Amino acid sequence: MKQPLHRRQPTQSNPRVQRTRNRVLAVARELLPQVGPAGLTYALLAERSDVTRQTLYRHWPNRAALLFDLVLEGPDLGTYPEPGSDVREVATAWLRSLRAGVSVPAVRTAALAVTAQADHDPDSARALVRIGEDRHAGFNRLLEPAGVQISEDEFTLLYGPVLARLFLDRGQVTDAFIDAVVGQWLTTLRPADAPQDSPE
Numbered sequence: 001m002k003q004p005l006h007r008r009q010p011t012q013s014n015p016r017v018q019r020t021r022n023r024v025l026a027v028a029r030e031l032l033p034q035v036g037p038a039g040l041t042y043a044l045l046a047e048r049s050d051v052t053r054q055t056l057y058r059h060w061p062n063r064a065a066l067l068f069d070l071v072l073e074g075p076d077l078g079t080y081p082e083p084g085s086d087v088r089e090v091a092t093a094w095l096r097s098l099r100a101g102v103s104v105p106a107v108r109t110a111a112l113a114v115t116a117q118a119d120h121d122p123d124s125a126r127a128l129v130r131i132g133e134d135r136h137a138g139f140n141r142l143l144e145p146a147g148v149q150i151s152e153d154e155f156t157l158l159y160g161p162v163l164a165r166l167f168l169d170r171g172q173v174t175d176a177f178i179d180a181v182v183g184q185w186l187t188t189l190r191p192a193d194a195p196q197d198s199p200e
Contacts, residue, residue: 020051020055020059021059023049023051024045024049024051024056024059025069025070025073027045027048027049028040028045028049028066028070028106029070029074029104029106029107030106031044031045031048032070032105032106032109032110033105033106033109036109037063037067037109037110037113037117040063040066042056042057062123063123064114064117064121064123064124064126064127065123065127067110067111067113067114067124067127068114068127068130068131070106070107070110071107071110071111071114071131072131072134074101074104074106074107079093079096079097079100079101080097081093081094081097081142082142083141083142083143083144083145084142084145084146085145085146085147086146087143087146087148087186087189088182088183088186090142090143090146091158091182091185091186092178092179092182094139094142094158095158095159095162095173095178095181095182096175096178098159098162099162099166099173099178102163102166111131112167114127114128114131115128132152135155135159136152136155139155139158148189150189154185154188154189157185157188158181158182158185161177161181162177162178162181165177
């Protein structure tokens with residue numbers, strides 16, 4: 001999702017620019033569950049947000065960039081955990097935060113759309129990788145007080161069962177399910193002082 005060279009990137013620190021971004025994202029969150037990813041055209045979004053399509057393209061040069069921001073700049077649900085020294089507590093709080101985030105219809109739709117388009121759309125593929133990297137780095141920041149940093153595989157083993165339950169099983173993610181996932185996940189973590197496997 002490189003920014004095209006001919007487009008001037010908006011200055012994010014400008015309060016007017018930030019207000020415009022926030023307004024457009026709010027309208028997109030409202031529209032996306034109603035019209036779906038294909039129906040969320042820049043023409044419709046510009047009309048409903050009272051901005052020009054040129055403004056939209058300056059902020060989001062493609063639909064994947066817009067969906068990326070809808071996933072990562074979702075509404076503040078007040079559930080994102082604080083860093084902590086207890087790995088179990090941090091992981092449990094993070095999974096509950098994930099559950100709350102994907103319960104927002106626009107976030108859920110945007111995440112599924114980026115995933116569905118990743119096989120045939122390079123912008124969506126890059127957005128999906130960036131979402132994963134952002135969430136992984138954020139989770140490791142929460143674990144810093146515990147002196148623990150987890151690998152990409154360990155991160156996938158944590159969130160994978162929750163997303164499978166939500167999106168594949170179409171089931172509920174209860175607190176008991178999260179507790180079971182975290183308990184199992186903790187048994188897979190290699191102690192920090194364990195020797196690394198030597199390559200063959």
